[in-house]
Amino acid sequence: MTTRQHTERPSRRGLLRAAAGAGAAAGLGGGGAIALAAGNPENQPPNLPEWSRSLGPGVIEETYGTRSRHETAVRRYVPWLTPDRISSVSFTPLAEMHGIITPSGLHFERHHGGVPDIDPADYRLMIHGMVERPLVFTLEDLKRMPSVSRIHFIECPANGGMEWRGAQMSGVQFTHGMLSCSEWTGVPLKALLAQAGLRSGASWLLAEASDASHLARSIPLAKALDDAIVAFGQNGEAVRPQQGYPVRLVLPGYEGNMWIKWIRRIEVGDRPWFTRWETRTYTDLMPDGLSRQFTFVNEVNSVITQPCPEKPLRGRPGFVEISGLAWSGAGRVTRVDVSVDGGDTWRTAALQDPVLPKALTRFRIPWEWREGQTAYLQSRAMDETGRVQPTITELRRARGTESIYHKNSIHTWLVDREGTVVNVQIDA
Numbered sequence: 001m002t003t004r005q006h007t008e009r010p011s012r013r014g015l016l017r018a019a020a021g022a023g024a025a026a027g028l029g030g031g032g033a034i035a036l037a038a039g040n041p042e043n044q045p046p047n048l049p050e051w052s053r054s055l056g057p058g059v060i061e062e063t064y065g066t067r068s069r070h071e072t073a074v075r076r077y078v079p080w081l082t083p084d085r086i087s088s089v090s091f092t093p094l095a096e097m098h099g100i101i102t103p104s105g106l107h108f109e110r111h112h113g114g115v116p117d118i119d120p121a122d123y124r125l126m127i128h129g130m131v132e133r134p135l136v137f138t139l140e141d142l143k144r145m146p147s148v149s150r151i152h153f154i155e156c157p158a159n160g161g162m163e164w165r166g167a168q169m170s171g172v173q174f175t176h177g178m179l180s181c182s183e184w185t186g187v188p189l190k191a192l193l194a195q196a197g198l199r200s201g202a203s204w205l206l207a208e209a210s211d212a213s214h215l216a217r218s219i220p221l222a223k224a225l226d227d228a229i230v231a232f233g234q235n236g237e238a239v240r241p242q243q244g245y246p247v248r249l250v251l252p253g254y255e256g257n258m259w260i261k262w263i264r265r266i267e268v269g270d271r272p273w274f275t276r277w278e279t280r281t282y283t284d285l286m287p288d289g290l291s292r293q294f295t296f297v298n299e300v301n302s303v304i305t306q307p308c309p310e311k312p313l314r315g316r317p318g319f320v321e322i323s324g325l326a327w328s329g330a331g332r333v334t335r336v337d338v339s340v341d342g343g344d345t346w347r348t349a350a351l352q353d354p355v356l357p358k359a360l361t362r363f364r365i366p367w368e369w370r371e372g373q374t375a376y377l378q379s380r381a382m383d384e385t386g387r388v389q390p391t392i393t394e395l396r397r398a399r400g401t402e403s404i405y406h407k408n409s410i411h412t413w414l415v416d417r418e419g420t421v422v423n424v425q426i427d428a
């Protein structure tokens with residue numbers, strides 16, 4: 001039995017929690033940022049459109065290129081979710097993303113002390129501690145060194161953190177939007193450490209920010225010597241102010257909180273520092289009241305971005321490509337399965353090249369939505385370490401419901417008879 005029509009809930013589903021509240025209302029409003037009306041028939045075949053009958057403006061003097069004026073509703077800023085500049089956040093509108101690269105202007109933001117205005121001439125990066133030669137680098141020093149460009153996702157460990165106890169936010173921008181993927185360019189951290197010369201016994205680093213948050217995290221030396229990058233480039237240009245201009249730390253696969261923006265100092269030591277950022281916050285509270293410490297890696301995860309609450313099927317039965325994003329902080333995504341019946345049956349999706357380690361991976365699979373059909377859409381990713389995305393029930397069984405971090409469970413979108421798409425959770 002491959003296509004099963006779910007006009008009622010299958011019995012094995014004990015619990016079905018639908019999203020409600022402000023998030024649901026905002027997510028459903030308008031059904032996506034761009035409302036496609038029928039348009040003006042005068043501009044449609046077989047007529048010559050009006051824009052083909054006169055010359056448009058040529059190259060114009062402007063400070064920076066802009067996108068189509070018809071696309072400006074696609075944005076990361078969400079007023080009702082961004083309270084203040086001391087601790088502010090914006091979300092990537094994942095439903096509007098194509099491919100795997102996040103345009104820099106739509107990269108999610110998480111600032112604990114606002115965005116500092118740093119003159120690159122004043123920028124300095126200090127390396128000290130258990131090293132032979134303490135060093136201070138200018139931005140020019142860094143740009144002269146051999147550099148690398150790598151495509152990696154960054155995900156805030158609190159992504160989806162409101163959903164441990166039930167579905168809350170009806171919109172993929174809110175359930176998964178603290179996730180972006182850029183091409184980062186910079187100097188491998190191991191090259192800077194080699195210049196400074198590690199003293200024997202060195203095993204941890206402290207990376208510290210220069211903004212008012214003074215965010216600081218302990219990083220295992222092995223990670224620094226593996227694939228960490230001190231980055232000044234993002235998607236072909238300078239790192240954006242919101243992403244850490246002029247220099248941020250890139251720690252591929254590690255939780256976003258550790259990717260220190262506006263980095264000013266790296267201290268080499270022989271033990272972790274236990275800063276407030278890795279003790280009071282960013283630890284996973286377990287059911288027994290203890291916390292998991294140093295959960296560095298964002299584990300294998302995925303979500304369907306079409307259809308989704310922002311991309312409903314309303315009134316348009318027929319063919320639709322199910323598409324979404326998969327990622328793993330442990331390496332490459334090897335497989336994504338998709339279910340339209342809440343996990344009873346699965347089909348394996350096609351992975352779009354390139355499939356890069358610790359980068360977003362786009363998956364696609366064709367689907368036919370029949371008029372009036374109820375469906376429970378899910379995606380389940382696997383990575384090259386053999387890890388499989390857990391169900392929400394499996395994740396809760398292992399980790400309880402007290403945590404707000406590292407939620408990577410299989411996500412469910414309910415497509416109702418009308419083709420509206422809602423965030424739900426299935427107890428399975």
Ligand SMILES: Nc1nc2c(c(=O)[nH]1)N[C@H]1C(S)=C(S)[C@@H](COP(=O)(O)O)O[C@H]1N2
Pocket residue numbers: 107108109110111112113154155156157180209210211213214215242243244255256257258259260261262263
């Ligand atoms: N200096 C500094 N670095 C920081 C932060 C910050 O507030 N200040 N926020 C951290 C958190 S919690 C996350 S999830 C990522 C967000 O990176 P982004 O704003 O480029 O998306 O940056 C991390 N690095």
Ligand SMILES: [Mo]
Pocket residue numbers: 110155156157158256257
């Ligand atoms: Mo974060």
